[in-house]
Amino acid sequence: MTTTHTDTGDSPSEVSWDPQLYLRFPEHRMRPALDLLDRVPLGAPPAVVYDLGCGPGTLTRVLTDRFPDAEVHGVDSSPEMLSTAAETAPAARLHRAEISSWRPRHRPDLVFANSLFHLVPDHADILRRTVRALAPRGVLAAQMPVFHYTPWFRLMTKTLEDGGPGGTPLGDPGLRRSLCRRHTSDAAGYYDLLAGPDTEADIWTTEYLHVLTGPDPVWAWVEAAGLRPVIDGLTSAEFAAFRTVYLARLREAYPPLPDGRTLFPFQRLFLVVHRL
Known part of the structure; x- marks a missing residue:
């Protein structure tokens, strides 16, 4: 039976999430998580597993299936995501919490965080605390x-700066500044942060070449995640102006192949920290 707890003192995320949008391109989104799971060096089956930023529960379900004897917990700040996760991963225990104040209820054998920490400012202390x-x-x-160097992201911020008719920037300055603020380090930075006498750190990057189908697939991809602060931060009129310009720029930056498919390079950074 799935139970959902709201951890005292935590507030829901300021960014809205739509589980159905996020579930687009499920094979592409799951592949990095499965690749990461295959690199986890567990000497024995884990007893306690946490899935941080569990979202709609797709990976949480994989973890409950992979480790059927483990107590698997899913943690997310979005009630919409947790509602979907309750159906997707009924064997998991779900908790609503902000990652900045989250603490494990039990000492975990495995903490999994798939596509989470790039959203969390100043997450160095959270990583060290989790280890x-x-x-x-x-x-x-x-x-x-x-993603900060990628065409889709640079065009997103440029469109906000260029603005609508008359050249007035879209959104408030705080939105534009927050989007340009990078929360992640490079591989060497994470190694310096997490490697030590009591830990082993395995850190690498991989660029996936996703082959997407459907109309405007790069827009469909970023609408589910990277574009959420823009969607939340603009008025309806501002977003309509933004969408017209940004969509045209995405089509130029990511033109479809003759067969209709679209190539979408996407780089990810992986880290596996093993406590000795």
């Missing part, structure tokens, strides 16, 4: 997208 909370021989496994 310290692991059970002996426990593992923290995380992956996060690397």
Whole structure:
């Protein structure tokens, strides 16, 4: 039976999430998580597993299936995501919490964080705290997208700056500044942060070449995640002006192949920290 707890003192995320949008391109979105899971060095089946930022529960379900004897917890700040996760992963225990104040209820053997920490400012202390909370021989496994140099992201911020008719920037300055603020480090930075006498850190990057189908598939991809702060931060009129310009720019940057498919390179950074 799935139980959902709201951790005292936590507030829901300021960014809205739509589970149905996020579930587009499920094979492409799941592949990095499964690749990461295959690199987890567990000497014995874990007893306690946490899926941080569990979203709609797709990976949580994989974890409950992979480790049927484990107590699997899904943690997310979005009530909409948790509602979907309750149906997707009925064997998991679900908790509503902000990652900045989250603490494990039990010492975990595995903490999984799939596409989460790039959304969390100043997450270095959270990573260190999570590693310290692991059970002996426990593992923290995380992956996060690397996107600030990509065409879709640069065009998104440029469209906000260029603005609508008359050249007035769209949204308030705080929105535009927050989008340009990078919360992630490079691989060497995470190694310096997490490697030590009591830990082993395995860190790497991979660029996936996603082959997408359907009309305007890059828009459909970013609408589910990367574009959420823009959707939340603009008025209806501003977003309509933004969408017209941005969509045209995406079509030029990611033209479809003659067969109608669209190539979408997407880089991700992976880290696996093993507590000795």
